[in-house]
Amino acid sequence: MPESSPIPDDAWEKFVQDAERDAASAPKEPSARARMVAERLRALDEAEARKSRAERRWGRKKAPAGQWQPQGWRTGPAWQEMNGRGSRRRTVWSALGVLLAVAVAVIALNPSAALSWLPGGAAPEAAAASASPLAPETGRPSGAPAGTTGLPTRKRPFTGSPAQRWAAGADAIEVPKAKAVAGVSAARIETALRLTKDFLVASNLDREVLNGAQPKKALALIDPLQKDYLSELRAGLRRPTVENDPTWTFTRFDPDRVELVGPDVRVRGRMTVEPGGTAGQALIRADYTFVYPLARAGGGKEVVRTIVRRIVEVNVPDPVKFQATEGHIWVHDLNAEISNDNCRDGDGRIQPMFRADLYADRRPSGEAVDPYDRSRGLDGAGEECGTVSRT
Template sequence: MPIAEDPEPRPSRGDEPGGSDPSGTGEKDPFADLVLDDAFVRGATVKEQSGRTRMLSARWKHTPPVDPGGRRSVNDGPSAAKGRFGRKPKPAALDPWGNPRPRRRGWRAPLLVVLTIAVVLSVMNVDGLRTWFSDHLGKSSSAAPAPVPTVAPETAKPTAAPPTTPDDQPTVDHPWKGSPAEGWPTGQEAFVLPEAKAVGVFSADEVASQLQSVKAYLTASNLDPQVIAGARPEASLALLDRADRANAVAALDHPTKDTDPTSWFTRFDPREAALVGTTVKVQGRISYEGDGDGGVLVHTDFTFVYPLQPGPDAEKLASSRRRTPDTAPGGTATAKPGGTAKPVGLVSRAAAADSGDTWTTRTIVRKVDDIRFYDPKHYKVDAKKLVLVKTQWDAGNSACDVYDGFLHPQFQQFESHDPEPTGPTTDPYDRSKDIAPADQCGSVSRT
């Protein structure tokens, strides 16, 4: 096999003229039959070092390599000292040239220090931490308050009063604080109508229409925001029979002790009180039966809870209110023949002067009505209009003996000049008892 240094083939013997035998004996050249193929290269006993090995050898003559540690064999003697917690040190990472890489700073130790400091501070000032979470995240660091259980509309008369709740002061932001009505149905959700069946001379469809009229009357009389704010209840008046409508209009125009329009309609003087938001909590039930004369008799029993905030003149009106001179102490207000009303006053003295109008209160009104639809063949009535046969009502947290056509809630932040209560203390949320006439101004156990 020719090589680059010798373009001419070598002689096969040593006796040619000018032969290559250096001895001059004429013997054959020992390298004449040598072939530098792959087999020759693989069989070589001495091999040339690679370029990388020669480069590293030259570098290490001046800069010896550093032992990274951790790469020891069983013949290297005792192992090096272990790291923290008895752990073996990790072998150092090497760069492509075999040098150890600089170790990165760990992030676990600083994080552990920060968490330790936070835990220590929280233990030292739990209340402060809770306040911070409440201010910045809108939630307390303590466990979230249990959700208020939802109370379904009544299907029968309850056997006991609602459970006692914490006596917390309600505010504009939390108007239902401390009220058992917080989980009650809202507004018309409580007016669940029973299944309509034929009664007397009326078919099932006619009874269903009558029940819808009763629901509309309850809504317009007790839930209409404008009526609650003192407006004239025109929608309610339109649903009443001619005689009842005339009596209600007279009561609105000339309210007195014996004809108090609040027995029909829930109204507040806007100068004194305003509804907080638009939510009114309601609980109760509706039933019906035949009236024994071919007609239908509908029974309604509902409690309405109104969250209220002071009006622009609330403090002035609370300071100037006096018992009306023509009303004797302990008088009862007759709503209509056969019905009575017992205004119940919540007497409380002025509290924190800086509470301003952020504190709210609640007035609880319970109304029990018997509404009759007469047989038009035997009575001169409109079969689609409501006739109020009997009305009973009870107002918790409303000033006693004030008959001007409005309810008058008392706010804790304003000192009241109403008369001291001499009657019993009642629970306005207790629907297990019937409304009983009272001859004295009492107080309520909660609002």
């Protein structure tokens, strides 16, 4: 839909509902308009195929040396040395074009459905009751969540997404009950769990940070003894590069290009505690997926979603055996995957793709990945710009 379209959100939603209901009963013999639309879509597909053959396929990127931890980095005992930045993969969205083609075809085949969402058309039906919220995640899921239908709007930005049933904001990050692990007291683990949640909130939910501000609260939570790590993060924030892009740690968008839609960011995940590598240390593992609805800055009507999954590991030491700073976390490792981004590493902002971007940029390659599938691990994922099956 063009940015200047006068069609309101509720009318668009009505069209989507009618289109899904009536698609099965569409006429078998296409009209002249339907044949015209089909011919245009076929021509676009052929042009895109020729373009793809002429272009170089996108492959894996080699991980830059020293990307996460500077050579020889040590600020404490050996266990305090981070294991290096985990593998990370950035994926882009290529599913929207298919949905749009279906919508255009349904308009041509079923104009009565289109008339119902035009101004002055039939009154919209009552919206279906929202699906019941999911129970908190307590273990690794066995597979991807079931698919849903519909396109997002400003009024209902999570339509068509499993995140429609997810909890929102900081309340979705639930801290498990603390108990002593590997010689570390329950009280110390409880404090570390709370600080880990604070770090996730400050890195991925703080509204100012999402709009491009410096993540001061998140940086302040990292142990000052991790001097080289903090220095690298601050350098990336000042002058991001391909090798040191802060979006792999902090979720940040460009407010001059996009705006967050609605007050909610949907979140799903879990926090666990296990023994660390040696006696006298525990390891917190926080695995969360964040779903951000976005539109073009200035009131754009088209709504897209960017999905960010982060796995943060935090070491919790016994202060009798190891050096650490009270009231801070020691980041042992951090892994991330970003879905629906234009794959331009090094600009320090996540740049979501809209419909026009699908034809302006090169198409990604590789097997499609479901960003909502939390049964997948991120360890060992290649650094590539691939495709996602949905957003």
